[in-house]
Amino acid sequence: MKKNLMVVLLAALVSAATTQLSYCQEDERYVAETDPLVLQKLEQWQDLKFGLLMHWGPYSQWGIVESWSICSEDEDWCRRKNPDYEEYKKQYENLKLSFNPVGFNPERWAQAAKNAGMKYVVFTTKHHDGFAMFDTKLSDYKVTAPDCPFSVNPRANITKEVFNAFRAEGLWAGAYFSKPDWHSEYYWWPNFATPDRNVNYNIPSYPERWEKFVGYTQGQIMELLGGDYGKVDILWLDGGWVRAMSDEEIARQMTSKEYKFTHLQSQDIRMDELVAKAREKQPGIIVVDRAVYGKNQNYLTPENTVPDKALPYPWESCIIAGGGWAWAPNPVFMSGRKAVHMLVDIVTKGGNLLLNIGPAPDGSWPEDAYKLLDDIGQWMKVNGEAIYGTRALAPYKDGKVCINRKGDNTWYLFYLADEGEKMPSVISMNGIKIPSGAVVTMPGTKVNLKWSNNQDGFDITMPVAIRNNPPTDYVWVVKVSF
Numbered sequence: 001m002k003k004n005l006m007v008v009l010l011a012a013l014v015s016a017a018t019t020q021l022s023y024c025q026e027d028e029r030y031v032a033e034t035d036p037l038v039l040q041k042l043e044q045w046q047d048l049k050f051g052l053l054m055h056w057g058p059y060s061q062w063g064i065v066e067s068w069s070i071c072s073e074d075e076d077w078c079r080r081k082n083p084d085y086e087e088y089k090k091q092y093e094n095l096k097l098s099f100n101p102v103g104f105n106p107e108r109w110a111q112a113a114k115n116a117g118m119k120y121v122v123f124t125t126k127h128h129d130g131f132a133m134f135d136t137k138l139s140d141y142k143v144t145a146p147d148c149p150f151s152v153n154p155r156a157n158i159t160k161e162v163f164n165a166f167r168a169e170g171l172w173a174g175a176y177f178s179k180p181d182w183h184s185e186y187y188w189w190p191n192f193a194t195p196d197r198n199v200n201y202n203i204p205s206y207p208e209r210w211e212k213f214v215g216y217t218q219g220q221i222m223e224l225l226g227g228d229y230g231k232v233d234i235l236w237l238d239g240g241w242v243r244a245m246s247d248e249e250i251a252r253q254m255t256s257k258e259y260k261f262t263h264l265q266s267q268d269i270r271m272d273e274l275v276a277k278a279r280e281k282q283p284g285i286i287v288v289d290r291a292v293y294g295k296n297q298n299y300l301t302p303e304n305t306v307p308d309k310a311l312p313y314p315w316e317s318c319i320i321a322g323g324g325w326a327w328a329p330n331p332v333f334m335s336g337r338k339a340v341h342m343l344v345d346i347v348t349k350g351g352n353l354l355l356n357i358g359p360a361p362d363g364s365w366p367e368d369a370y371k372l373l374d375d376i377g378q379w380m381k382v383n384g385e386a387i388y389g390t391r392a393l394a395p396y397k398d399g400k401v402c403i404n405r406k407g408d409n410t411w412y413l414f415y416l417a418d419e420g421e422k423m424p425s426v427i428s429m430n431g432i433k434i435p436s437g438a439v440v441t442m443p444g445t446k447v448n449l450k451w452s453n454n455q456d457g458f459d460i461t462m463p464v465a466i467r468n469n470p471p472t473d474y475v476w477v478v479k480v481s482f
């Protein structure tokens with residue numbers, strides 16, 4: 001009995017230690033950039049706080065998960081509507097023959113994003129399926145190919161149009177690009193079956209083929225960054241399994257219980273070389289080689305989650321606003337309250353929010369997407385000063401109150417209000433004290449608020465007039481200047 005207890009205790013200890021370790025490792029795995037231009041740009045990017053992600057391609061016509069259904073992994077997100085794989089894949093690739101989003105109007109998207117307070121866009125120039133939403137010269141599997149009906153549209157080079165429209169509204173342009181390409185014969189060679197997401201041939205046996213893939217991938221990325229698409233601020237690379245891997249790492253992964261691939265191997269596309277070339281064309285460009293720990297991942301990108309604490313490196317949560325990453329029929333969008341709470345939660349932990357909207361097959365956005373952005377925008381118009389250009393400040397959060405700072409002389413407090421909640425008469429926080437002489441106000445109102453420090457922190461008294469008529473809903477913001 002006693003022995004059993006010891007075992008349980010020991011196991012608990014070990015598991016606590018590993019959890020602790022994985023946190024440490026996570027922090028330690030971030031490799032800081034040294035290029036001063038990139039560092040400067042990363043600082044600016046951390047000021048922006050709020051961006052838009054869009055997943056769009058011929059797959060949107062079926063309202064399915066982007067790309068994944070042509071991948072033969074036994075995962076929920078890889079399900080197909082036709083059980084005959086070969087036939088399905090043909091039908092999937094034929095989606096190109098009917099892709100004709102004549103309602104494409106990126107100006108309307110850009111205006112909506114700007115009004116919501118978004119400061120950058122990240123657009124799927126190419127997802128894993130390999131379909132280029134830009135006019136690549138290196139493949140015919142693209143929106144500008146003659147057999148794609150949209151190719152005759154004057155706005156057929158969709159990526160270019162999106163970047164131009166968003167730039168015109170003052171937003172930064174970011175290129176989502178998938179490193180794996182399930183259409184390229186240099187990645188999925190038709191000579192073999194394609195058992196999983198990985199390259200389907202043994203690279204050391206066919207080095208010339210892999211070399212062609214490297215040239216093709218680097219070539220496409222350089223097409224996007226070479227000038228035709230204007231200034232690109234962020235290169236957001238997905239498909240983290242395409243990366244150089246040591247023999248030790250491969251051995252470790254293949255012997256782990258979770259391992260389920262058949263073709264795990266080092267897939268080196270020579271990222272350092274590529275990034276150097278990219279920065280020759282786009283000095284200071286931020287590169288996010290997602291999930292590949294090393295110097296080419298300038299910020300980390302937790303997916304559809306918000307970390308539970310502030311993180312000591314640049315990061316961005318990408319979050320689905322409604323439906324999936326790609327458009328799904330009748331998507332249900334999150335509420336304005338949820339979005340604003342999430343933005344505040346992320347920003348006060350030092351991160352950025354990249355909110356995803358999937359355009360519909362005809363090139364429109366669901367009206368509810370516009371409503372959501374409008375809702376966020378109403379709040380941002382009053383409280384944006386508490387979001388942009390801020391940095392995390394301990395103790396970050398205490399109950400329903402979050403805190404951050406702007407420079408060294410301003411703090412903002414955020415009270416996360418529940419639906420129907422009445423503003424409390426006192427907003428308090430423990431773990432930090434207000435410096436003497438500080439002036440405390442609420443954006444959108446004109447009165448100075450009474451405050452006092454107590455043993456554990458501070459109290460701010462909210463006047464009845466403000467409590468009865470707060471300047472915004474969702475999150476009430478207080479500014480502390482000293």
Ligand code: GLC
Pocket residue numbers: 055066238303318325
């Ligand atoms: C997931 C999905 C991928 C999507 C990405 C966006 O990794 O599998 O399709 O592009 O999330 O973050």
